[in-house]
Amino acid sequence: MKNKLLINCFYFLLTTAMFVVGSQFSGSPSSDSVRPGKGHHVKAGQPDSGQGLSALAGSGQPALPSENSSSQPGAGDNDGSASLAVVEREWDGKGLRFEDFALEKGPLSEGQIEELVIAAIKSSDPVERRRAFDRILQEMQQDSFTVEQAMAIRKVMANNKASGEQWRDFDYAWGANDPEAAVAYIEKIPEQHRNGYTGNMLPGLASVEPQTAIDLVAGMEGDLRRRMTGRLIEGLADNDIGVATEYVFGLAENEDPHATQHMRKLAREVVDNEGLEGGLSWAENLEEGPLQGAALWQVANEFTSEDPEAASQWAEQFVGQDQNARLFGEVVREWNDREAAEAWVDSLEPSQGQRDALSAVFGFKGANQPHEAVQEIIDMPVSQDRDFAINGFISGLASQDGESAVIWAAEISDPGMRESAMIRAGQHFFRQDHQAAVEWFNTSGLPEDSLSHMAGRKPD
Numbered sequence: 001m002k003n004k005l006l007i008n009c010f011y012f013l014l015t016t017a018m019f020v021v022g023s024q025f026s027g028s029p030s031s032d033s034v035r036p037g038k039g040h041h042v043k044a045g046q047p048d049s050g051q052g053l054s055a056l057a058g059s060g061q062p063a064l065p066s067e068n069s070s071s072q073p074g075a076g077d078n079d080g081s082a083s084l085a086v087v088e089r090e091w092d093g094k095g096l097r098f099e100d101f102a103l104e105k106g107p108l109s110e111g112q113i114e115e116l117v118i119a120a121i122k123s124s125d126p127v128e129r130r131r132a133f134d135r136i137l138q139e140m141q142q143d144s145f146t147v148e149q150a151m152a153i154r155k156v157m158a159n160n161k162a163s164g165e166q167w168r169d170f171d172y173a174w175g176a177n178d179p180e181a182a183v184a185y186i187e188k189i190p191e192q193h194r195n196g197y198t199g200n201m202l203p204g205l206a207s208v209e210p211q212t213a214i215d216l217v218a219g220m221e222g223d224l225r226r227r228m229t230g231r232l233i234e235g236l237a238d239n240d241i242g243v244a245t246e247y248v249f250g251l252a253e254n255e256d257p258h259a260t261q262h263m264r265k266l267a268r269e270v271v272d273n274e275g276l277e278g279g280l281s282w283a284e285n286l287e288e289g290p291l292q293g294a295a296l297w298q299v300a301n302e303f304t305s306e307d308p309e310a311a312s313q314w315a316e317q318f319v320g321q322d323q324n325a326r327l328f329g330e331v332v333r334e335w336n337d338r339e340a341a342e343a344w345v346d347s348l349e350p351s352q353g354q355r356d357a358l359s360a361v362f363g364f365k366g367a368n369q370p371h372e373a374v375q376e377i378i379d380m381p382v383s384q385d386r387d388f389a390i391n392g393f394i395s396g397l398a399s400q401d402g403e404s405a406v407i408w409a410a411e412i413s414d415p416g417m418r419e420s421a422m423i424r425a426g427q428h429f430f431r432q433d434h435q436a437a438v439e440w441f442n443t444s445g446l447p448e449d450s451l452s453h454m455a456g457r458k459p460d
Contacts, residue, residue, distance in 0.1 A: 095128060101135050107144045108136075110152050117156040120166065133166060140173045147181045150174055168200045175204030175235075179212060195224065199231045206235025210243055226258050230265050237269035241282065244269070252291055260294040267298035276302060280314070293323040300327035304334035312344050319351050328353035332360035355384060359392030366396025377408075387412045394425045402429030406440060422446060426454040 096119055101112055108116070113136070120133035136153060139145055157166065175182040182201050189197050198216075206213035213235060217228045229251070236244035248266050252259035271279035276299075283299045286292040296318065303311035308331070315331050318324040328348070335341035342361050348354040365373035373393050380386040390412050398405035405425035412418035422444060429437040434455070441451055 095123075095125070096132065098131060098135070103138065103142070107142065107146075108139050108149065113149065113152050114156050117153060117162070118160055121157070121160045121162050133169070137169065137173050140170075140177045145178065147178070150178070150181065150185075167196075171197055171200030172204035175201035176207050177204075179205050179209045183212065183216070199228060202228060202231045203235035203238065206232050207238035210236055210239050214247065229258070229262055233262060233266050234269055237266060237273055241270055241273070245282075245286070249287075249291060260290060263291045263294040264298040267295040268302070271299065271302045276306060288321075288323065290323060293326060296324050297327045297330050300330040301334055304331045308335040308337065308340070312341075315353075316348070319349055319353055322352045325352040325356045328357035329360035332357045333363070338364060355388040358385060359388040359395075362389045362392035363396040366393040366398075367400070368396070370397055370400075382413055384414070387414050387417055391417055391421050394421055398425045398428035402426070402432045403436065403440070405429065406444070410444075419446065419450075423450050423454055426450075427456075430455045 096115065101108065101116060116132045116136055120129050120136065123129045123132065139149070153170065157170065162170075171182075174185075182205060186194060186198055186201075202213055202216070205216070213232055217225060217232050220228055233244055233248065236247055244266055248259065248262050251262055256262070267279065267283060270282050274282065279299050279302065283292065283295040286295055300311060300315060303314060312331055312335070315327055318327060328345075332341045332345060335344075345354065345357040345361055348357065362373055362377075365376075370393075373389075377386065377389055377393065380389060390408055394405040394409050397408070402425055406422055406429050409418060409421035409425045412421055423446065426437065426441065426444075426446075429440065437454070441454070
């Protein structure tokens, strides 16, 4: 958290310099052809894996924590905030005298808060907007900052339609700088905005009081708990990566079904906070097993995006380690040079990782070169390699041609992989042609309970 505050101060100084300098210079494929025959500053909340639902006032939708979440109350909500003479007005376009708002001049008054918030939202000068909001965030770091000031800021932000990013920054900063008041406000904010506010505030809270944040999430249930756990992990990583790592391993020990997903989230946070080198070191030193595999999988994604050749060389140390096999496919999926990626896969020793990478190669071909892929698969002898090639192929093909994908999935020789592939392809088929998909299912040999999963309805 201290690092975040230092970064915020840096941005304040940087934007100040930009403003001064700027002031000196101002003035001027077909279905049939691919089927077989009979024979993969202040930190705001990071993006969540789910779709963000707006929590903006008047949206008419329940707020869920996501990168687009806002916690703003509606203009008419009575949330106990301080009364202001004017809470909504047009920005007059005049530049602020930022020396009038210097920290040395003491706490901000209600009028100064109003002036800064409106400038942060409505000024036509992006540097001035940033400087104004940075000054508000600086005020929140002071021992003199009060709940009344927080309420005043929230009121003006709500009535002047602050952006989602501004709400995320403010809520994070409040959780980090006044945890007790920020937690207490959960019960006061209108219910339709509560989850959005909590998701924004939680990482800030976790960055200074991790156990309080952990206990808060522990009291939640279902999908809300899953979403909030992701936000919690962001803050825990800001506080102490070791604490965050222990927390995720604890989730796995308690049989959290989303533990692998949470480890990938943590891996992204570690790379973000510590850089790629730090992320690699952290992942390589985790206890061997599925969670390390998930962490290495995510780091492989980040590494390949930056330097695919170096990433592929790094990945080769894990050949033969089945729990880390998925990182090979991740390297292929992120490698923009398809010829180089395919040559690398061909050079790997036979292993689970090599087959996972082969599946990724055919996933690309299924989406982009289906006819070429079909001929290659036809030429392959029945084997694990062929099964993985088909499994990847249908992943790429299904979104375009679900009917051909389910027919190809039936060609997989491994029973478990075949059933899984048919269901996966069947989901696309049902969306594309429901009646034809029902007819196919009746002759597919798949378990009856898989129909509701593919057709997108609950079992009777």
